[in-house]
Amino acid sequence: MSKKSVFAFVQLCCRTAALRPSLLQPQPPVHLAAASSSWFPGPAKTTTTPPRGRGGPQTRSIATGFVLPLNAHLGGGDGRAMSAASGRRQAAGRAAGTTTTTAAAVLAATLLLSSPSGAVAGGGAAPFGGWAAGRRRGAHAATTPSMAASAVEEGVTAVGRGAPGQDGAASKPPVVFVLGGPGSGKGTQCERLAKEYGYVHLSAGELLRQERASGSSDGQLIDDYIAEGRIVPVAISLALLRKAMETSEPHSRFLIDGFPRNRDNMEGWDEAMGDVADIRSVLFLYCPEDVLEKRLLSRGKSSGRTDDNAETAKRRFQTYVEMTLPVVEEFQQKGIVPRVDGNQDIESVFRDVLLGLKSVHEKEVLDANRLAVEAVCTGDWAAYAQLCAPGMTEVLGGGLAAVSPDESASASASASPAAISRPQVRMLKGGAAAVVSCERPRGPGLTGGDSGTAVRETRVWEMLDGRWKCVQCHTSL
Numbered sequence: 001m002s003k004k005s006v007f008a009f010v011q012l013c014c015r016t017a018a019l020r021p022s023l024l025q026p027q028p029p030v031h032l033a034a035a036s037s038s039w040f041p042g043p044a045k046t047t048t049t050p051p052r053g054r055g056g057p058q059t060r061s062i063a064t065g066f067v068l069p070l071n072a073h074l075g076g077g078d079g080r081a082m083s084a085a086s087g088r089r090q091a092a093g094r095a096a097g098t099t100t101t102t103a104a105a106v107l108a109a110t111l112l113l114s115s116p117s118g119a120v121a122g123g124g125a126a127p128f129g130g131w132a133a134g135r136r137r138g139a140h141a142a143t144t145p146s147m148a149a150s151a152v153e154e155g156v157t158a159v160g161r162g163a164p165g166q167d168g169a170a171s172k173p174p175v176v177f178v179l180g181g182p183g184s185g186k187g188t189q190c191e192r193l194a195k196e197y198g199y200v201h202l203s204a205g206e207l208l209r210q211e212r213a214s215g216s217s218d219g220q221l222i223d224d225y226i227a228e229g230r231i232v233p234v235a236i237s238l239a240l241l242r243k244a245m246e247t248s249e250p251h252s253r254f255l256i257d258g259f260p261r262n263r264d265n266m267e268g269w270d271e272a273m274g275d276v277a278d279i280r281s282v283l284f285l286y287c288p289e290d291v292l293e294k295r296l297l298s299r300g301k302s303s304g305r306t307d308d309n310a311e312t313a314k315r316r317f318q319t320y321v322e323m324t325l326p327v328v329e330e331f332q333q334k335g336i337v338p339r340v341d342g343n344q345d346i347e348s349v350f351r352d353v354l355l356g357l358k359s360v361h362e363k364e365v366l367d368a369n370r371l372a373v374e375a376v377c378t379g380d381w382a383a384y385a386q387l388c389a390p391g392m393t394e395v396l397g398g399g400l401a402a403v404s405p406d407e408s409a410s411a412s413a414s415a416s417p418a419a420i421s422r423p424q425v426r427m428l429k430g431g432a433a434a435v436v437s438c439e440r441p442r443g444p445g446l447t448g449g450d451s452g453t454a455v456r457e458t459r460v461w462e463m464l465d466g467r468w469k470c471v472q473c474h475t476s477l
């Protein structure tokens, strides 16, 4: 690609790099130990910061990796940052490489309970779609000028599902259990969470119904248990769940609906999955029995489910009270049960569900932020690109200039581990966006100051297509 067309592409990126206005509304004060004024500048501040040519605020289009003067309405950090006008940014081109993910190994369901740990430790293939395989960062670090150039050429944008895990540990699939009475709205809420927050929704009941319909040798047994409103032995339900998890897309986060339903379920999970999956939360929907019954009977008019009738509904409710509630109580003692009133309209329940999952989502954003900082500090632009939204903008405090991708290659070579300190997270937009502020090492991408000093960085994250993506970054030099 010629220099001219690269420049044209860069200009286009700058024009299209738009901030979402809703994210720029003034926020209530946030308690930061330092630099609280630059935490999240309101619109007035962002519109009055003048561009200062090479020394002023700049933006690096994630689509190109080149640093550009920012003439738009974006703010540029605090006074201290703006005075560091002699610094220089070693902006890097990005690599066009995509994440290679190991195909999920499908383990024989019959081995499930007899050899739970061997399934993960056992060897080459990574179960759970790559979670146990770790992050394979090394694969991204080799940024070369030609890779960067082809990234520009192809207009590589952040990828969605299949991107590296946005989880710091990245070795265990994150799981949220969803429990509640029959008809409390578990399936309804999970579907929405799956759609808007990228979870993989696995309904234990639905997997059992599918198994029954498949002509499996367990079909008759499953049918009997469901018709009687009883809980199927865990060896069957867990084998189905595990298989579904193992064959899900790489780095999936799971909502497991209707499990564990009793002590047998819980013990089976602990034995087979205790060391394998990471239970992040147990979402509990409560609802009075008469409401549940009405919902089940109404659903029964069209669902075709053999248990959507008054008699089975009563038995299911009894099973729920006797078997499931003690399980919920046990999780509650561990402090991981957000309780949500399921007897509200669907929208209000969803709002409360998101509130209930706030700490789960905060952790996800912090993990994604840590990965982004690591990528920047090691010059791993391919990994960084996967964490950023298309058109994402970066605003640097000042004194920076673009460098050629050749310099980025040497920046990558001198990669060093990055540590962030004093991270602060604030969820916005009902939980679909967040702002994270932290201090980080300058890293190889920023020069011109004392290399031992930290910079303060504020990133805006949004949940886009089920992944946390960075939409803007402000760095105070």
Ligand SMILES: Nc1ncnc2c1ncn2[C@@H]1O[C@H](COP(=O)(O)OP(=O)(O)OP(=O)(O)O)[C@@H](O)[C@H]1O
Pocket (backbone or CB within 6 Å): 180, 181, 182, 183, 184, 185, 186, 187, 188, 189, 205, 258, 295, 296, 298, 299, 342, 343, 344, 345, 346, 349
């Ligand atoms: N908040 C709500 N208000 C009114 N109706 C609802 C609400 N949530 C779900 N429903 C309806 O109630 C019925 C049961 O909902 P859903 O299937 O989501 O419950 P569930 O907890 O998954 O049930 P089950 O455990 O029996 O599978 C459905 O017909 C659904 O449309």
Ligand SMILES: Nc1ccn([C@@H]2O[C@H](COP(=O)(O)O)[C@@H](O)[C@H]2O)c(=O)n1
Pocket (backbone or CB within 6 Å): 182, 203, 204, 205, 206, 208, 225, 226, 227, 229, 230, 231, 232, 233, 237, 257, 258, 259, 260, 261, 265, 307, 316
């Ligand atoms: N862990 C589970 C989950 C469900 N079942 C059986 O399936 C029925 C329907 O379940 P829903 O979650 O779709 O309501 C349930 O009543 C049980 O008979 C199970 O055995 N174990």
